[in-house]
Amino acid sequence: MIVIIDANVAIAGVLSRGLCEAVMERCLTHHDIVLCEAVLREIEGKLRNKLRVPRSIVAEYVQMLRSHATVLPPSEVPEHACRDPKDLPILGLVQPGQVDVIITGDTDLLVLREYAGAKIRSPRGFWELEREGA
Numbered sequence: 001m002i003v004i005i006d007a008n009v010a011i012a013g014v015l016s017r018g019l020c021e022a023v024m025e026r027c028l029t030h031h032d033i034v035l036c037e038a039v040l041r042e043i044e045g046k047l048r049n050k051l052r053v054p055r056s057i058v059a060e061y062v063q064m065l066r067s068h069a070t071v072l073p074p075s076e077v078p079e080h081a082c083r084d085p086k087d088l089p090i091l092g093l094v095q096p097g098q099v100d101v102i103i104t105g106d107t108d109l110l111v112l113r114e115y116a117g118a119k120i121r122s123p124r125g126f127w128e129l130e131r132e133g134a
Contacts, residue, residue: 002032004093006104007042009123014061015051023103023123026130033069034097038089040065072096081115084108094118101126 005013005027013024027033044062047053074092081091087109093099099118103126104110112120121129 001030001100002034002098003027003126004034004039004090004097004099004102004104004118006090006102006106006109007039007046008105009103010039010043010065011046011051012105012123014047015053019123019127023126026127027103028068033065034093034099035065035069035071036074036089036093037071038074040071070097082108082112091115101129 005024009020009023012018012020014021040062043065044058047058047061048055072093073096074089075096077088077092079085079088082088084106087106090102090104090109094102094116102109102115102118102120103123104120105122109120110122114120119129
């Protein structure tokens, strides 16, 4: 399966034990991950500036994500595709990355449920998809 991991899931996955950590581990070991520079910058910025994670740990985590993901430029997405224009790069990765699932905690994306053939699921929803084998 080809997945996009939104920044909020990637951040929660590294900061705490639990579902997001399990989702990250599963994606890193069993799925193809697609990211873009905007998502990587958001992860880096929030970990460093908002959560005060040491620079060296942030750099190591972002490098690990880069090495396990295909980093693509997002394609153009109509502005009306989502309520929050900051989420357009995520949607813009679906077609060039041939993405099956977007994993996010962002309600502006979750309300869409699907975009261009990609399912949009919360970490819990993705975990349930995994259990169903879909």
